[in-house]
Amino acid sequence: MATLVPLAAIDPHLVEDLLDTAFGEGRHARTAYRIREGMDWLEALSFAALDDEDYLAGTIQCWPVALTDPKGRAHPMIMVGPVAVMPGRQGEGFGKALMAASLGAIDAGFDGGAAPLPQVMIGDPDYYDRWDFTAAHTGGWHCPGPFEQHRLLARSGNPAILSAEGMLGPWATSPTGGGGPRDA
Numbered sequence: 001m002a003t004l005v006p007l008a009a010i011d012p013h014l015v016e017d018l019l020d021t022a023f024g025e026g027r028h029a030r031t032a033y034r035i036r037e038g039m040d041w042l043e044a045l046s047f048a049a050l051d052d053e054d055y056l057a058g059t060i061q062c063w064p065v066a067l068t069d070p071k072g073r074a075h076p077m078i079m080v081g082p083v084a085v086m087p088g089r090q091g092e093g094f095g096k097a098l099m100a101a102s103l104g105a106i107d108a109g110f111d112g113g114a115a116p117l118p119q120v121m122i123g124d125p126d127y128y129d130r131w132d133f134t135a136a137h138t139g140g141w142h143c144p145g146p147f148e149q150h151r152l153l154a155r156s157g158n159p160a161i162l163s164a165e166g167m168l169g170p171w172a173t174s175p176t177g178g179g180g181p182r183d184a
Contacts, residue, residue, distance in 0.1 A: 031145030064171035
């Protein structure tokens with residue numbers, strides 16, 4: 001059974017090694033990295049899964065991003081991912097446990113807000129639809145790099161608030177006027 005701990009409690013080198021193993025050393029060239037460029041992951045929403053022997057088996061990180069609409073208005077969002085599970089350990093429930101922890105923290109209002117911010121990710125729609133991620137509202141969204149439109153997924157308790165068009169990128173300003181919710 002997985003033990004979940006805050007990602008901040010894990011040696012950053014171990015996290016980087018896991019991500020390299022799960023996604024390859026060329027992972028930094030992926031579009032998701034461009035979307036969250038210059039941002040720090042959100043500590044309150046990012047977790048690690050340890051196996052029964054306390055070895056790192058998986059991680060999840062969440063990031064402050066925004067969808068900037070054609071009028072230049074930034075709509076804050078949370079980018080979920082990467083969700084990484086050590087090859088050979090996939091299918092054991094680590095990814096599901098990590099998703100449940102992060103989304104549970106988002107839904108509980110980690111930042112004290114009245115409603116959770118919408119979430120976005122690039123991922124497998126057949127896997128992530130179990131958590132209500134869908135491409136139904138992202139058809140007019142763009143990313144700063146190549147991506148497959150059907151893999152650009154969003155999750156929101158109120159999809160009507162989602163802008164129909166826009167460009168995803170770092171969350172330059174938080175709702176409180178700071179540099180984003182770095183350690184929310």
